[in-house]
Amino acid sequence: MKSTVETLSPTRVKLAIEVPFDELKPSLQKAYREIGAQVQVPGFRRGKIPSAVIDQRVGRGAVLNEAVQEAIPQQILAAVREHDVKTLGRPEVEITEFADNEPLKFTAEVDVRPEITVPDLKTISVEVPAVAIGDSEIDEQINGLRERFATLKTVDRPAAEGDYVQLDLKATVDGEEVPGGSATNISHEVGSKQLLPGLDEVLVGLVADADAQFTTQLVGGDFAGRDADVEVKVRSVKDKQLPEVDDEFAQMASEFDTLEELKGDLRERLTKVKKVEQIYAARDEALKQLVEAANIPAPEGVVKDEVEGRKQAMTDQLERIGATLQDYLTSEDKTEEQIDQELTEAAEEGVRIQLLLDTIADAEDVQVSDDEFGHEIVHRAQRAQMQPQQYYDQLVQSGAAAAVFGDVRRGKALASVMEQVEMKDSEGTVLTLDDLRAASEDEHAGHNH
DSSP: OEEEEEETTEEEEEEEEEOOOGGGGGHHHHHHHHHHOOOOOTTOOOOOOOHHHHHHHHHHHHHHHHHHHHHHHHHHHHHHHTTTTEEEEEEEEEEEOOTTTTEEEEEEEEOOOOOOOOOOOEEEEEEEEEOOOOOOHHHHHHHHHHTTOOEEEOOSSSTTOOOEEEEEEEEEOOOOOOEEEEEEEEEETTSSSSSSTTTTHHHHHOOOOOOOEEEEESSSSOOOOOOOOEEEEEEEEEEEEEOSSSSSHHHHHSOOSHHHHHHHHHHHHHHHHHHHHHHHHHHHHHHHHHHHHHTOOOHHHHHHHHHHHHHHHHHHHHHHHTTOOHHHHHHHHHHHHHHHHHHHHHHHHHHHHHHHHHHHHTTTTOOOOOOHHHHHHHHHHHHSSSOHHHHHHHHHHHHHHHHHHHHHHHHHHHHHHHHHHHHETTOOOOOOOHHHHHHHHHHHHHHOO
């Protein structure tokens, strides 16, 4: 095999590879074996068919094609090793010359890891706003608790926004009942827009035992897009009553005896959550500064694959909730080009950060132990609600185990970055990775009891 490498850009090279026909023979024999095992020829045992017979039946061209497809990845790998090219993503292959008994000539364009000079981490310093908890945020938490302990009391007056009503509904289109369009004795908060469009407007002012009619446009089902006539009957009107905010409320809603203790606890919890957010903000700012300082280019092939992957994941997620990409674009008031642009920017940023962390991991010779890798597998398996071994086997089968290993290694490189750059808040307090660990552990402990 002969090969040359041409640099197309800081992130892309073109390999030109020539393979003598002799070197393709092992791949050719394998192709004959594989095709021979698939075809049936009367008079021959499967797998024992002479190559001349296969040539007649399937055609020598098909066998050569199969052999070449098998040989190309191996030849690319050999050329990459020979020229010490650090490849990223999938190569784009073009066969330039190939005929029976002649050398195979092809080119492979592939993204490569650019040469990156990482600035001295100790010269990077970031500042983020200090953590401050306003009284209004505590009040918001208290109001959330009040909502959870609210009671409903039947009242003898017309329904108003915020009231709860028990009601019966019946929807018809041209006198024909809509499947799934009837309900009896359901509870609904007036003004919540949880049920049919137009319903909340007619409920305001209705008393118990009153009924009303209105027209609504159906969004789903057999009659989607058609107008339906809806009859609604109010069975009862209930007023939502929130508990008074006092010591008694604190005893009911928490393990504390006084309101002051409850507020103190809420303040402490909020502070921890904000501390975690604050350190993550400092981390993101440090990475942004490093990526800019190192002037890292984003390899376009890798970015393109990443964008396609993200878009596919987005489409799958929407499908699971029964929506399409078009529905999403309409609801967000965006065009597909805008979404592609956003995804591309996010993917470029993500790829640059990965390249930066890989470079730092190489420079600091970051190693990943079996324990650390195993820990990550267990963690991901739990999230996927699978057994760790089953999850790991799937990773290996899909060829994604190396990517997880890379993620763990980058995570360690990121921890090293956070230990070396200077992170402070606007009051001059130094932030460290230990603060994050402490806050996260408290968070977990807090969730467990």
